Every structure is written in structure tokens, then in C-alpha cells.
Amino acid sequence: MNETAPAEARAGAILTIDLTALVANWRRLAARASASECAAVVKADAYGLGAEASVRALAAVGCRTFFVATAGEGERIRAVAPRAIVYVLEGLPRGGARALAAARLRPVLASLEEIREWGAFGRSIGRRLPAALQFDTGMNRLGLALRDAEAAAIAAQDVDLTLTMSHFVCAQWTDDPRNARQIAAFEEARRAFPGAPASLCNSSGIFLAQQPHYDVLRPGYALYGGNPTPSAPNPMLSVARLEAPILATRWIEAGESVGYDGVWTAARPTRLATLGLGYGDGFPAAVGGAGRPAPEAIVAGRRCPIVGRVSMDFVMLDVTDVPEGAVYRGQTVELLGETIGVDELALRCGTIGYEILTRLGRRYERVYIGG
Ligand SMILES: *Cc1c(COP(=O)(O)O)cnc(C)c1O
Numbered sequence: 001m002n003e004t005a006p007a008e009a010r011a012g013a014i015l016t017i018d019l020t021a022l023v024a025n026w027r028r029l030a031a032r033a034s035a036s037e038c039a040a041v042v043k044a045d046a047y048g049l050g051a052e053a054s055v056r057a058l059a060a061v062g063c064r065t066f067f068v069a070t071a072g073e074g075e076r077i078r079a080v081a082p083r084a085i086v087y088v089l090e091g092l093p094r095g096g097a098r099a100l101a102a103a104r105l106r107p108v109l110a111s112l113e114e115i116r117e118w119g120a121f122g123r124s125i126g127r128r129l130p131a132a133l134q135f136d137t138g139m140n141r142l143g144l145a146l147r148d149a150e151a152a153a154i155a156a157q158d159v160d161l162t163l164t165m166s167h168f169v170c171a172q173w174t175d176d177p178r179n180a181r182q183i184a185a186f187e188e189a190r191r192a193f194p195g196a197p198a199s200l201c202n203s204s205g206i207f208l209a210q211q212p213h214y215d216v217l218r219p220g221y222a223l224y225g226g227n228p229t230p231s232a233p234n235p236m237l238s239v240a241r242l243e244a245p246i247l248a249t250r251w252i253e254a255g256e257s258v259g260y261d262g263v264w265t266a267a268r269p270t271r272l273a274t275l276g277l278g279y280g281d282g283f284p285a286a287v288g289g290a291g292r293p294a295p296e297a298i299v300a301g302r303r304c305p306i307v308g309r310v311s312m313d314f315v316m317l318d319v320t321d322v323p324e325g326a327v328y329r330g331q332t333v334e335l336l337g338e339t340i341g342v343d344e345l346a347l348r349c350g351t352i353g354y355e356i357l358t359r360l361g362r363r364y365e366r367v368y369i370g371g
Helices: 019-031 043-047 051-060 071-080 097-102 112-124 146-158 177-190 342-348 353-358
Strands: 014-018 065-068 085-088 106-109 129-134 159-165 240-252 270-275 296-299 302-307 315-318 332-336 365-369
Touching (some): 019 051, 043 051, 043 071, 043 353, 065 071, 071 085, 071 097, 097 112, 112 146, 146 177, 270 332, 332 342
Parallel strands (some): 065 085
Antiparallel strands (some): 270 315, 296 302, 302 315
């Protein structure tokens, strides 16, 4: 491979991550609740977009608090943001207190057992160590039950409790009665911790009419361009752009099939363009189907559908309706970006935008711009 060749000449798909848009999204979310601190959820490699680059860009504009899923992810953040506050959402792994404390990570404690283990380790080194406490108000995933609030307050006397939190089940559906019920339950849990800072809002929670913003916001998806309000236009900027080169074009007759298992058959003489990306890059194999429209790519300004099964390294587009001379080998087409957002692509693939982002593959050539 020629290292000095332009990206287009290296044939693979290109993922461009716009750090200026990421930062603008963080500012936008922060501005919706200016009395609260806006943190950033950067778990799963910042939703697939790159934790190090994202954290550097966000820390540079004043983001001080980050949430990751695991201690391992936390150590990566610590390496690029030495002064940041880093919470680990999976909490305290059994026997993991020493490692967490050494990297100055704060577990999001989710049981009396975890609180006691963190407190005991703190006692053993003569320090109350900081941690968050998570209540489960309806997710039934991770977190203390409300009935344990008093016992948690007692167990937490050996812990420097820097945050109490809970997590919404469906804040993107603003009218769902569960949102109000969760807010009420969180209020009840908080009564056992007077004065402790609180955090309830993921991306969608920030947009709820009740404004349950509390002290710390925890957006993830919206930072990366996902729509936190799916029943209204997306208020966020697109962050990720995925482009792939056309490797070849061909005409086929009506009645010929395309791709593995021949599940798509041309109804008319059809011009195809073969792109150099596939499920081996994290592009969903399950496109269209079940009455869903197929995902599209933008070729010379026109939307063209993916036809046939997605291969490991290839997808085929129907480009019949694009003027003949406007489609050519080496041309770059866009599959995800400002026009085709992550929510649209997900809908057409029968999945959620979160999965589209976190599966963005290692094989893409990654280009970071702005910041
Ligand atoms: C992932 C996660 C978030 C961020 O949610 P988004 O919907 O991506 O904004 C916030 N809090 C917790 C506990 C999470 O697990």
C-alpha cells in the first residue's frame, strides 16, 4: 500500500468524525440546563467514535466529568484526561477496589455489598473514597431498590458520596407516564441523602418537559449526533460521516438476482454499483426486509437503495436512476452523515442508532476533523 496516496485511492471506506460538531452538541445540551454540569458518557469507545479523541476534544472546552462502562475503559480516559472525574457505570467489580482507586476512578455503586466493599477499602487506606450511588427506579438492570435507601445511607458513611443517580427507561417518549413515575421514585430515594448531588438525565431526559436536570447531566447518544427526541426533528449536529468508494459498476437484465442467496431480483434493466464495505466493517447485514425500506447511499446527490444481501466486504446499490456519466469507479458515496442520519439508517436496518454507532468497524479509515 502506498502510504502517501490520498485516502480515496486506498479503496476502503472512510469514517470521518467531526469533533467540532461533537463539541457543539455538548455545548447545546449544556445550554439546555445551564444550572447543571454537563458531563459526557463515553462508554463503548465513545459510542464507537473514539474515546481518546472525543475526551480530549470535550475536556478542552470544559467538560470535567465522564462516564464509562468498565474500569478498563476508565483507565483509557484517565490516560488522556488526568484531572477529569471518571465514573464507572458497571460499578465495583468484586475485589476491584484497589485497581479502581489506583486509577482514581469512581464506581457507580449499585448494591449494599458494593457500598460496603468500597467503604471497607477506603478505611483500609485511611480515606473515604469518592463514588456515585445508583438507584433503580424502573429499569431493573442495575441499582439499589428504593427500600434499601436508608440502609445504603448508613453503609455509605465510609464513602465520599459525590453523586446519587438513576436512569430513565424511555425518556425519548416524552409523554410516557413512566418518566414522571421515575422522577418521583428518584425524589424519594434522594431523601435519604440530603445534600448529595444528583443526576438523572441521559440525552433524552434533558429534553423532558419536567426538566429533571439536577446537578449533573449524562448525555451520550445526542453528543454523537443521535436524535434524543425521535418524535421531533433532530436538534443535534451530525458527527459521523461514512463514505465508501464505488469499486465497479455493471448493467444486469431484468430477472437477474443480486448477491448471496439471490434474495433481490431486478424488475427492470438495472445498473449496479458495488461498494467496498460490508458487515465485516460493522455495516448491518440485516438491511431492509420485513416491510422496511432498504438503506440508501447518496450517489451524485441522489439517494440509491442497497439491493441484495450485504456481503462481508461489499454492498450493491441500484444506481439506474443516476445519469450514466455521474457514476464511476473510484467515486465516493455517502451512507451515513448529514443527509442520512444514524436514526434513519438504524430504522432501515431494523436496529437502533446506538447499535449503528457502536458497531462502526475497526477497518474503516478513520479521519478526525475539527475539535
Ligand atoms: C448509557 C447511559 C447514559 C447515556 O444515555 P444516552 O441515551 O446515550 O444519552 C446515561 N446514563 C447511564 C446510566 C447509561 O447507562
